Amino acid sequence: MGATNYIINYKNLTEKQMRERVVTDTEQMQYEEGCSYSGTWASKAYGINIINKKFNSTQEAEDYILDNNDKWDCVDAVLVQYKAGTDKQNEKIKLEKSKTVEIKNSIMDFHKNWTKKLKERNSKTISCSSCKTRFNKEQIRNSFCPQCNHSLLSATDTKKVDKIKEKAEKQELKVKSLIAKRGGKTVKTWVVGGWCSC
Numbered sequence: 381m382g383a384t385n386y387i388i389n390y391k392n393l394t395e396k397q398m399r400e401r402v403v404t405d406t407e408q409m410q411y412e413e414g415c416s417y418s419g420t421w422a423s424k425a426y427g428i429n430i431i432n433k434k435f436n437s438t439q440e441a442e443d444y445i446l447d448n449n450d451k452w453d454c455v456d457a458v459l460v461q462y463k464a465g466t467d468k469q470n471e472k473i474k475l476e477k478s479k480t481v482e483i484k485n486s487i488m489d490f491h492k493n494w495t496k497k498l499k500e501r502n503s504k505t506i507s508c509s510s511c512k513t514r515f516n517k518e519q520i521r522n523s524f525c526p527q528c529n530h531s532l533l534s535a536t537d538t539k540k541v542d543k544i545k546e547k548a549e550k551q552e553l554k555v556k557s558l559i560a561k562r563g564g565k566t567v568k569t570w571v572v573g574g575w576c577s578c
């Protein structure tokens with residue numbers, strides 16, 4: 381017996397409309413999957429728990445619900461309101477988001493390259509600076525010690541990676557602030573659901 385998450389986003393509904401939709405959707409789930417251990421809202425307690433918290437995105441609201449909802453509770457519902465952004469703003473956000481992905485990919489590339497370069501080194505072994513274990517290079521699959529999980533990177537390489545990570549964080553903040561400054565129409569979305577026993 382486990383639990384699976386079941387979340388639905390309802391756009392532009394009043395609280396009354398949302399409540400009605402939850403009832404009909406739960407009835408539909410019950411009809412299709414049955415009640416107990418169905419992995420749907422039909423397996424949850426009756427009712428809707430409205431959470432009065434502010435979230436900047438439906439994803440944030442969903443994460444909050446899944447962190448706090450229990451499979452024996454009724455569903456949680458959060459109203460998320462945000463500005464949809466103008467076309468120009470959204471284009472800029474998309475561009476800056478793709479830059480974040482590029483920077484993060486370059487961190488992965490750095491680690492991949494490190495492993496590749498290690499194979500090309502003349503020495504047959506490498507030792508961990510933390511637990512002092514010595515390994516045959518063949519035992520090394522990535523840049524972390526198989527024994528203690530400490531990084532096998534040299535101080536210089538660690539600095540390089542930290543610099544890229546810093547850059548990624550700055551880029552993420554940039555995207556966040558662009559999202560916060562969005563104008564345009566207000567989008568209202570009810571994020572509803574929680575964990576369901578299955």
Ligand SMILES: [Zn+2]
Nearest residue numbers: 508511525528
């Ligand atoms: Zn180690």
